[in-house]
Amino acid sequence: MLLLYMTVSCVLLGSSAGIQYEEVCYGGNFRLPFDYTPPVFNGQLYFTPSDGGSRRIVMDNGKAQDPRFKVSIGSVQFTDLRERDDGAFSVSFDGNRIFDVISLKILDCVDEIRRNYGDAYRHDVPRQAEYLEFTPLRALDQTKVLWNRTDPQTNRRGRGPVKRNMLEIIGLTQADSGYYNFRKKDNTLLSRILLAVEGTYRRYDATVSKRLFIKNPTAADSWTVTLTPEGETEPRRLINAGQLEWSMSKLFARRITLLRDGIEIYPVESIDSGTFEFRDPQGNLAQTVQVEVVYESAPTFVYVGVGVGIVFAVIFCCCCVRKCCCKKSSSKRNESAPQTAAAPAVYYHDENQPTGPSYSGTHASNYSYQPMNPLVSREPATTSLGPPVYNPVNIHVNPPQPEVAAPGGLGAAPSLSLGSDCHSSDPEPKFELKGLAFPSAPPLSSDSAFCDVYTSDKLNFL
Template sequence: MLLLLVSVSSVFVGSSADVSYENLCYGRSLNFPFDYAPPVFHGMLFFTPSNGGPRKLMMNNAEAKDPRLKVNYGSVRLTDLTERDEGTFSISLDGDRLYSIVKLTIADCATQINRHYGDMYESNIPRKAQFLEFTPLGNLDTSEVLWNRSYPQTNKGGRVQVKRNMWEIYNLNQADNGYYNFRGSDNTLLSRIQLLIQEHYRHFDAKVKKLLYIKYPVDYAWTWLAFTPEGKTVNEILMDGQDVESGRLLRPGRFNGRIELLQNGLEINPVESTDSGTFSFRDQHGNLVFTVKVEVMSEFIPASVYVPIIAVIIIVVIVCCCYVRYRLRDTNPSASYSAAPPTSAFSNQSTEPTATSLGPTVYSPVNIHMSSPKPEAAVQGDQGEPSAPSVGSDWLSSGPEPKFDVKGLTFPSAGPLSSESTFSDVYTSDKLNFL
């Protein structure tokens, strides 16, 4: 009855399995769900790599088929994960139909260390470390043991030196690029670094028809020199295996008659416009020691350089002119009004007759620029009369408003707005008796 229950449970679990996505660091372990461990699961566990490799049987009937797979009562664990473990894990109950349960990706969690050609690197050795393993960057399937605590005699003569709890590696070059893993006695990963070695680099600006001197590191022996013109990928080999101190080039090529190897550097005289590019110096093993980028400056400044300069000058001139004009107007505000003729409040009066309710038609004269306000002291008997409107000009406020009598036409002294006034001044002149 128990076996039947286990079998039914297995079928149910396998048919309703959900895919789990896992992203783990290199060297860690993958723990499978409890449902796929004995005594619940007794089927087959497969692995299909993501790189397109063949499918592999990992476990069958609770028996591990891979030495890194640890099968225990209630747990299944895959240890020491590497890049080769990226892919899909699936189960099968009958050996035919597969159900995906885990999709695994491996993350590179190593500490990255950058050094230059010829440098040294040193670090502490973990307390529980048993050996140091090196995996070249270009060949992850190959590993080499550089140090083993149990066999110290094998640590002599190599480039890796161990002193007490420190390890050192000298004269680094690109062959040392890779991963350095310290592992325990059970192969457990304790620490991991990625070492990257870069060449020395310099940049030079050169001028046409001038001398260019390139000083290179004399501490590092190099026997191979090549030039890559700017914009191209094909190297032009200038020296291959020749003695640097001899000053001879294998194939000077475009630099024929203009290039010379000195004890501490490389001299080009005179420089030509086609000399822009990259010089590469390598040692006898092909490791890149030194890279020099040369950029030849043109002898003549192109016309495109002058365009923005001229534009800036024009803008500055316009701004200065506008500023000067603004300052002149700000210091002499009346200048903009000096040419305008004076105007009067009465210059726009119409000559058309105006009808009033006090009597006959009154004609208003045109362009008479005179007005006389009421005297400050009113004539006796006129205390109750309202004052006539006044204008602020002093020369118009010296006397009473004049009155003209022309053949019965009377100009009242009251303004248009004082129609109820009965007081008037009469001025009679023989000069106006023309009717």
């Protein structure tokens, strides 16, 4: 009674501490904790697979209910673990309440080896190995023995015969992909290998209107070839067991030729881009071919010549533009050069001077000037904006002269026409007063309409 109480207490304490997680490699053995071994534990031990299988009892009252459980005093061992042994252990004392206590995970501790279609595979057989079993990837639930050391008849049925302690498989296909397990006579796993066979891959860059040759995976001529055009997802059967499909003959009308060692397409068209797959009569993928069709490009020297021509054209254009710009700027500078401002014409009126116009052909004039009394005033008689009216009478204004001799023998400035625009950039009108001792009044307006300077000797009465 005391022993049962201690057992229940230990199990309950262990379950309250949480589930124990364990990991074991495929083909290995798992030893249960001491708390679940007789005589400490004499209850019911259950196992529930993780793949959705039903719960089953594996040990009851210290006796094993599964042949792979080895029970002894103080030890319970679960042997030769497989994928189906991945799951959870639970216990029950009264047959009603069940507690999960152990979670067991089976790891695929395997040496993975990859080979291409048609290659060969060789592997040394361990000395302690008694037989070799094979599980294909296509059917993991179908395990068969390929070799048995004590049964030569089994070796004749195997895919890969063992000779002189060496496994050799020639001409691999996807059918040879799977797990190879070497075991002892007591079924203990010695070595585990995963062999994966893949189809070969090739790529061809074809040119429009050129010839394309696609080589077969091997010398066999009975391939079934499918084509998945570029941009599509559904494959089309091009060749069936070495014969061209009639439905595809329109696409490759008189452009495809089946040879013993491959397929020839001539001339190539842009619609030939896509993925070709070669399969043997058993449906194994032997080869995948990617075809990319491009248009023929020009030779390299053509691109070089075009590039050089573009460079020279750019340089020539730059030189022309620069030359034109230089000409335009030079012309603008000549047109915009400042001209010598013409001084306002000075007119002199003398009562002894004839009323007719007097012209001088040169700056050095013989016309003489006799000084008179200074002017009394140069102010206009009215404040109107029109031409100023002078009080002195008998004022004679000489007509505009191209050149007039300046007083004192000085050279006269170029004369301006009375009809010129007074609002132009020429100097404003000036009135020179001779012999005037007091400052003159400013003009009524800066917008005076007179542009010339008038001088009269008759105003010299002061």
